Amino acid sequence: MRKALSAFLLATTVLLSGCDTGTSPTGNPTAADGPPTTSASPVGNDSELAARYRRAGGDPDVYGIKHAKNRDGVLVLTVWSRKRSGYGGGFDDFDRTLTSFLTGTGVSLDQGYVLNVYGPDGAILHRYDTTVENNS
Template structure:
């Protein structure tokens, strides 16, 4: 949650209440987002994805040179999106 708080202080989307970064396969990080939203609206996902990845690369020194994976879980705990953006 501390990562999400730093993201919010930088102007990030308040509906994202937790961001977790883990080692993924092939040197690509796995990003896990938890949001208050409960629907799988694709345009909302794209906006959150771009905002979070931009923040992490600019301020948290995330390397996306090998791409990344992202799972987004909704307010009810359901998986809303799964993205494989590996190069």
């Protein structure tokens, strides 16, 4: 009986050890509040890249930027923003500023890209596709 109780307590501890109901100290949404992507909220380099973007004059609401190719080789740009609604008529300026910054850091946009912008609640604010397949 004692072994069964010990095993139960150990299993319960392991299961509960990954749970976190707190919020981020920076005020950014936690993973539970993040966008429905593989990486639910920006971490490490994603946040650092966004900080460099803001310092370069980019949108002050952006707190995460990630760029990676998907399994089809398409460049996907993921941006996390504190905006709760879209950019309205200013999206073209936002896109131009973001892509100019990224090309300055060495990111190649020659083959086009898919840009996904997420709000703080994980809702997608914009999806913009410049790949040849979708713009021919």
